[in-house]
Amino acid sequence: MLDYKLLAALAAVVEQGGFERAANLLGLSQSAISQRIKLLEARLGAPVLVRASPPQATAAGQRLLNHVQQVRLLERDLRHDLPQIDSDAGRTRLRVALNADSLATWWAAAVAPWCERERVLLDQQLEDQDVGLRRMRSGEVAACLCAVEQPVAGARSMLLGEMRYLAVASPAFVARHFPSGLGSADVRKVPAVVFGPDDQLQHRFIRQLGVEGDFDYHLCPSSEGFVRMLQAGVGWGMVPALQVTAELRSGQLCELLPGWSQPVPLYWHYWRTGGQLLEGLTAELARRAPALLAADVQG
Amino acid sequence: MLDYKLLAALAAVVEQGGFERAANLLGLSQSAISQRIKLLEARLGAPVLVRASPPQATAAGQRLLNHVQQVRLLERDLRHDLPQIDSDAGRTRLRVALNADSLATWWAAAVAPWCERERVLLDQQLEDQDVGLRRMRSGEVAACLCAVEQPVAGARSMLLGEMRYLAVASPAFVARHFPSGLGSADVRKVPAVVFGPDDQLQHRFIRQLGVEGDFDYHLCPSSEGFVRMLQAGVGWGMVPALQVTAELRSGQLCELLPGWSQPVPLYWHYWRTGGQLLEGLTAELARRAPALLAADVQG
Numbered sequence: 248m249l250d251y252k253l254l255a256a257l258a259a260v261v262e263q264g265g266f267e268r269a270a271n272l273l274g275l276s277q278s279a280i281s282q283r284i285k286l287l288e289a290r291l292g293a294p295v296l297v298r299a300s301p302p303q304a305t306a307a308g309q310r311l312l313n314h315v316q317q318v319r320l321l322e323r324d325l326r327h328d329l330p331q332i333d334s335d336a337g338r339t340r341l342r343v344a345l346n347a348d349s350l351a352t353w354w355a356a357a358v359a360p361w362c363e364r365e366r367v368l369l370d371q372q373l374e375d376q377d378v379g380l381r382r383m384r385s386g387e388v389a390a391c392l393c394a395v396e397q398p399v400a401g402a403r404s405m406l407l408g409e410m411r412y413l414a415v416a417s418p419a420f421v422a423r424h425f426p427s428g429l430g431s432a433d434v435r436k437v438p439a440v441v442f443g444p445d446d447q448l449q450h451r452f453i454r455q456l457g458v459e460g461d462f463d464y465h466l467c468p469s470s471e472g473f474v475r476m477l478q479a480g481v482g483w484g485m486v487p488a489l490q491v492t493a494e495l496r497s498g499q500l501c502e503l504l505p506g507w508s509q510p511v512p513l514y515w516h517y518w519r520t521g522g523q524l525l526e527g528l529t530a531e532l533a534r535r536a537p538a539l540l541a542a543d544v545q546g
Numbered sequence: 547m548l549d550y551k552l553l554a555a556l557a558a559v560v561e562q563g564g565f566e567r568a569a570n571l572l573g574l575s576q577s578a579i580s581q582r583i584k585l586l587e588a589r590l591g592a593p594v595l596v597r598a599s600p601p602q603a604t605a606a607g608q609r610l611l612n613h614v615q616q617v618r619l620l621e622r623d624l625r626h627d628l629p630q631i632d633s634d635a636g637r638t639r640l641r642v643a644l645n646a647d648s649l650a651t652w653w654a655a656a657v658a659p660w661c662e663r664e665r666v667l668l669d670q671q672l673e674d675q676d677v678g679l680r681r682m683r684s685g686e687v688a689a690c691l692c693a694v695e696q697p698v699a700g701a702r703s704m705l706l707g708e709m710r711y712l713a714v715a716s717p718a719f720v721a722r723h724f725p726s727g728l729g730s731a732d733v734r735k736v737p738a739v740v741f742g743p744d745d746q747l748q749h750r751f752i753r754q755l756g757v758e759g760d761f762d763y764h765l766c767p768s769s770e771g772f773v774r775m776l777q778a779g780v781g782w783g784m785v786p787a788l789q790v791t792a793e794l795r796s797g798q799l800c801e802l803l804p805g806w807s808q809p810v811p812l813y814w815h816y817w818r819t820g821g822q823l824l825e826g827l828t829a830e831l832a833r834r835a836p837a838l839l840a841a842d843v844q845g
Contacts, residue, residue: 264743272760301743338737338762350771359778362764368737369780370765438637438667444563444600461571463637465661466669471770472649479658481668
């Protein structure tokens with residue numbers, strides 16, 4: 248079998264973001280961690296880490312991390328069946344990638360009872376919904392939420408529902424920039440707010456209006472910051488209806504095209520060999536997510 | 547003088563996160579962009595980009611980007627004095643690094659009128675307040691908000707105020723895990739929520755309780771997701787008082803140590819050679835930020 252002491256050192260360095268923290272976690276010296284990584288690289292004949300700050304796994308290292316996570320999930324099932332195997336039945340860590348807007352809205356309510364019941368600690372990683380499968384493919388996470396249906400090799404996907412995005416801005420912003428509707432100004436010159444380089448929702452909205460080309464935008468990589476920027480009148484932007492129910496009702500925000508929305512499907516992707524823990528979370532999400540995602544319709 | 551066509555190509559690739567988007571922005575072909583980068587590297591005798599996805603600037607590349615941003619800010623001042631120099635007086639882009647909790651709370655209200663007045667588009671980059679100077683030092687951003695006072699070479703810093711962090715959880719979570727106060731359980735075994743590897747607030751709180759060593763935590767790199775996780779009863783965590791005024795008042799969240807808070811100072815760092823635009827933003831923040839940051843006390 249593989250030498251799991253070496254693999255555990257690699258996982259600790261990547262998950263903790265450094266050699267010193269990995270050493271603290273495992274109760275070892277930094278030089279012991281460093282030796283284990285070097286030994287692993289010598290056996291493999293290839294580097295497993297890029298020595299940057301924080302250290303990052305090479306392609307070979309990521310493949311090993313993928314394996315470590317699969318083994319951890321299988322060990323958890325073993326512990327369930329043979330609880331005497333170790334006395335320190337601590338909490339299990341599970342790495343999941345999800346889009347910021349899910350994390351900012353329905354996700355916590357969906358997973359909270361399950362985390363408590365199954366004694367799971369979540370390592371949540373943000374990924375835009377259009378590119379979330381990147382971390383799944385690289386083996387960094389055991390599951391992910393994204394807008395793409397097609398699963399990566401070794402995984403399955405399941406549709407949970409959709410998030411409806413609305414184009415909104417503050418009433419003062421609309422009065423200033425679109426005094427007589429969206430057609431009354433060159434929308435490319437009215438500042439938008441965009442979450443990050445991978446966020447194409449605003450681009451799609453503008454194309455939907457029949458306008459081509461580049462437009463002015465602020466970058467704001469925070470879901471809550473995004474809504475604050477819109478409320479403060481910095482720009483217009485696309486937000487999940489779920490997230491701005493209260494702001495729309497109170498009149499702090501209003502829709503640029505009332506009644507129009509852009510649906511974005513949400514698929515749950517999970518490893519086939521993730522064991523009972525991942526299957527349990529999948530069943531829990533299938534039960535709870537659709538109602539939480541549909542709450543914006545009643546709102 | 548330097549060949550700014552080459553530098554503009556480099557800036558576009560890094561800021562847009564790819565060669566194709568850079569080509570679209572500049573109205574060039576991808577191969578033209580690629581040739582400009584190669585020419586720049588040939589002249590410099592060193593690579594300026596790591597060809598990853600997205601492409602990243604090398605140390606030499608970052609030094610060049612730093613220069614590009616300084617020149618852009620100086621050009622803005624020139625345009626103000628000589629408006630006839632170009633007819634397309636579009637909006638200026640300004641890259642700023644800030645901590646997620648500021649972006650999620652007071653920041654938008656502080657900068658909104660200034661952005662509109664000065665026709666500025668913000669590229670906001672998230673950095674934990676303990677490490678925000680990293681991007682300032684590397685020249686990726688022209689200004690940053692962080693908890694450290696000491697400015698980097700070529701920059702100044704100014705204290706804006708402080709954010710008060712409270713240790714909070716849902717009442718049900720407190721009843722379940724701390725039925726008779728914080729002393730009634732091993733706090734290391736009660737799950738916390740931590741923003742990311744650089745977030746030490748929860749570690750400091752635990753050390754403040756006189757407890758040493760590792761503890762159980764979820765990772766949640768989203769300010770709004772963080773509050774949702776606490777509300778859903780997934781864990782306890784440290785949040786700015788500003789962000790949870792309503793939740794504390796309504797009883798959805800409660801303090802683990804009522805009356806106790808951890809202040810985190812916020813310093814504004816900005817380039818000395820940033821020109822009038824950056825000086826104007828600095829003056830605006832000096833005027834508006836202190837009252838916005840102090841709003842949690844009245845809350």
